[in-house]
Amino acid sequence: MRIDFHVHSKYSKRPSQWILQKIGCPESFTEPNQIYQIAKYRGMSHVTISDHNIIDGALEIAHLPNTFISEEVTTYFPEDQCKVHVLALKISEAHHEEIQKLRSNIYDLIDFLNQESILHIAAHPLYMLNNKLTPEHFEKMLLLFKNFEQNGARNHRENQCIENVLNIFDKTDIERLSNKHDLAPRGVKPWKKNLYGGSDDHSSLNITRSHTEIIGTESLEMFFADPECFQTKVHIQPATPQTMAHNLYGIAFQFYRNKFGLDRYTDKDVLVRFLDRSLRIDMRKEKESSKLMQKLFFIWNYRKNKKDEKKASASLPDLIQHETTRLINDNPDLFPKSDEKENNFYGREKKWFEFVNHAANRVGLHFADHLMDHLSGANVFNLFHTIGAAGGLYTLLAPYFVAFNLYSKDRDLSAGITSRFMDNQPETSNGKKPVRLAHFTDTFYEVNGVALTLQQHVKMALKNSKHLTVITCGEKGHSTDQGIENFKPVGVYELPEYEAQKIFYPPLLEMLSYCYENQFNQIHSATPGPIGLAALAISRILKLPISGTYHTSIPQYAQILTGDDAIEDVSWRYILWYYDQMDTIYAPSQSTKDELVEKGISREKIKVYPRGIDIDNFTPAKRNGYFANKIEDPNRLKIIYVGRVSKEKNLHILANVFKWLSKSHEHLHLIVVGDGPYLAEMQQTMVDFPCLFTGYLQGDNLASAYASSDLFVFPSTTDTFGNVVLEAQASGIPVIVTDQGGPSENMIPEETGFRVKGNSERSLHDALKKMVANPDLIRQMGKAAREYMEKRSFETAFMKSWQMYKEGNAQNIIEKAS
Numbered sequence: 001m002r003i004d005f006h007v008h009s010k011y012s013k014r015p016s017q018w019i020l021q022k023i024g025c026p027e028s029f030t031e032p033n034q035i036y037q038i039a040k041y042r043g044m045s046h047v048t049i050s051d052h053n054i055i056d057g058a059l060e061i062a063h064l065p066n067t068f069i070s071e072e073v074t075t076y077f078p079e080d081q082c083k084v085h086v087l088a089l090k091i092s093e094a095h096h097e098e099i100q101k102l103r104s105n106i107y108d109l110i111d112f113l114n115q116e117s118i119l120h121i122a123a124h125p126l127y128m129l130n131n132k133l134t135p136e137h138f139e140k141m142l143l144l145f146k147n148f149e150q151n152g153a154r155n156h157r158e159n160q161c162i163e164n165v166l167n168i169f170d171k172t173d174i175e176r177l178s179n180k181h182d183l184a185p186r187g188v189k190p191w192k193k194n195l196y197g198g199s200d201d202h203s204s205l206n207i208t209r210s211h212t213e214i215i216g217t218e219s220l221e222m223f224f225a226d227p228e229c230f231q232t233k234v235h236i237q238p239a240t241p242q243t244m245a246h247n248l249y250g251i252a253f254q255f256y257r258n259k260f261g262l263d264r265y266t267d268k269d270v271l272v273r274f275l276d277r278s279l280r281i282d283m284r285k286e287k288e289s290s291k292l293m294q295k296l297f298f299i300w301n302y303r304k305n306k307k308d309e310k311k312a313s314a315s316l317p318d319l320i321q322h323e324t325t326r327l328i329n330d331n332p333d334l335f336p337k338s339d340e341k342e343n344n345f346y347g348r349e350k351k352w353f354e355f356v357n358h359a360a361n362r363v364g365l366h367f368a369d370h371l372m373d374h375l376s377g378a379n380v381f382n383l384f385h386t387i388g389a390a391g392g393l394y395t396l397l398a399p400y401f402v403a404f405n406l407y408s409k410d411r412d413l414s415a416g417i418t419s420r421f422m423d424n425q426p427e428t429s430n431g432k433k434p435v436r437l438a439h440f441t442d443t444f445y446e447v448n449g450v451a452l453t454l455q456q457h458v459k460m461a462l463k464n465s466k467h468l469t470v471i472t473c474g475e476k477g478h479s480t481d482q483g484i485e486n487f488k489p490v491g492v493y494e495l496p497e498y499e500a501q502k503i504f505y506p507p508l509l510e511m512l513s514y515c516y517e518n519q520f521n522q523i524h525s526a527t528p529g530p531i532g533l534a535a536l537a538i539s540r541i542l543k544l545p546i547s548g549t550y551h552t553s554i555p556q557y558a559q560i561l562t563g564d565d566a567i568e569d570v571s572w573r574y575i576l577w578y579y580d581q582m583d584t585i586y587a588p589s590q591s592t593k594d595e596l597v598e599k600g601i602s603r604e605k606i607k608v609y610p611r612g613i614d615i616d617n618f619t620p621a622k623r624n625g626y627f628a629n630k631i632e633d634p635n636r637l638k639i640i641y642v643g644r645v646s647k648e649k650n651l652h653i654l655a656n657v658f659k660w661l662s663k664s665h666e667h668l669h670l671i672v673v674g675d676g677p678y679l680a681e682m683q684q685t686m687v688d689f690p691c692l693f694t695g696y697l698q699g700d701n702l703a704s705a706y707a708s709s710d711l712f713v714f715p716s717t718t719d720t721f722g723n724v725v726l727e728a729q730a731s732g733i734p735v736i737v738t739d740q741g742g743p744s745e746n747m748i749p750e751e752t753g754f755r756v757k758g759n760s761e762r763s764l765h766d767a768l769k770k771m772v773a774n775p776d777l778i779r780q781m782g783k784a785a786r787e788y789m790e791k792r793s794f795e796t797a798f799m800k801s802w803q804m805y806k807e808g809n810a811q812n813i814i815e816k817a818s
Contacts, residue, residue: 121198203247279352
């Protein structure tokens, strides 16, 4: 015999998910007779319906052959009202009435079911129905129940946890738990447990996904007379969050289909037909002539839409209609096959995920571009209108957000139970489990210190066997490099004020699914941009602690680039909101931390993290006369700047000071390494002066350029750290930095270089003049700079940073649990 013991019909009316409650939809919309047809069609020998605390659905098919009455009973631990569901199988109407009287107390209910010899199963025993379930409740369930369900709708991790525990459960465990909870075990040989399968289907899409095979009898009466005499085997196709989301969409569509009579449009509208095929099961055989007409209509509709490529309306409904219809026409393979015999559960929900993902990306791109246009143009009122309209997109994606959230909710409970019963388990729910860190960034492939540091982080993580994955989004495409996951962007927005800087719109659903599947237990965001917003959303949905690095003075950059103080103020408001969402903020310097505290962020939330340098790559040993063939007189004293060539780096100040200084010191040569929006203007400014623009350098060329120079100058006041300052000192040359920002904290004033007043040409001129007039001072400071950097190797800094992540992760888990 094959039986799906856990299926819901339209009589299960009270939805537990808010999204179904919001639209006034019942928990299931499946007709009892439809359940019978689908179950039999998919190979079940017997059919039952187990609605919540009601047997009307089961009674409606009771006249059909090979059926029996069941129900899913909601019961409670009376000591704290922790809710539990119990499947009561092959019951009578009289049984049902008595069950309803007793179900408020789980102990009384179980005693009655045992007394009446009613086979009963603990349904989805690790699902936190009202957020009160603990490992202690599960221990009591082990004393009360002999039979446990492997649920076809719940996280397979929970099913596996139950199976693992029951496989090692023995008489000693029963005695220990009975003494611990002062609770007598129920049944004969209570240490001997059984597993049963049920799909827990609410939409008709997943009936039989999990079911039970009963071996050794074809008689239902013989089995229920003494279930212990027969072997049972659970057949299950593990569910995923995509499964639950597909079900939620299915229930909602079936509700609206019935409410508005959408079946009228099935053969007239390609979108309605697609939804009908994707979100419901129709057992009626289609006539060949009907199939032909549908194919002809599909071709006609496709050509019609090709001709009608009008711009989509900003209205959300119109936009969705336009984009989804176009998507279906462009991708006929998305259409599900009508034949359900193969029970291809994964194929259906995968195709639905692809459809929703692509449709959401297309619609989201429309709103994102409008949002950025309004933001760039400072159209505040239009900005809020666009945000409000785009908010409707959240509701349409909500089934996936709900599903991933629920599948993550019981993660720590399963881990705690596993560690409680299984030996040699390294992962626990008390914060001791190894960190699996997803590091979100939008600068991994860019030319800056942050990107280079992250690339080194990946190398160090692999070398030290740490679970670090950098998640980014860019035009480079999918990366095959270990430790890097690069997603194809939904779209790209280019800032008119900053041509070299592009904003990538990330594919949120794809990133969410990736993070769930890879079981990350901590999220880190290195950007407050769209990719950082995706990281924040994912951390909330998956209930994971999130930390963030504040490493770019975005408000100051905005003011410099636009010259608008109001833009700087708006930028600060957003930055403070974003970083205040973090559990922990990592600042690259004490000055950055102080700035955030002054702006209103709690000091206790901010940690200054260590930064190091690759002292084997950046070394005085690479002084090889790199500029010998690049400048007229290689013997000149070479002043080098490395970084983005842009206005916010104060390169106009450096240019003016160098011109001034050159008049009295003819043996100088300025070298600018890098690229950026200010490059052409600076080249024009320096056309009559000894100045070399090398463009972007990397690897040995960059290291040789540093080591073959004499003095490093960094006039920026907006850098939170300034990795180039470490690279220069490791290369054995002294540095001149301003007193504003992180670079000033990464050198020793008067020992490895000079610290000058920010935005002051006079102060920078005086420091440079003192240096260039004293070659011995340059050599002395260069030697001290190298010795200083040898104490700050990159690997040492990385391991200290990882320990901070580990400690922060443990603390955040403990705080969230409490």
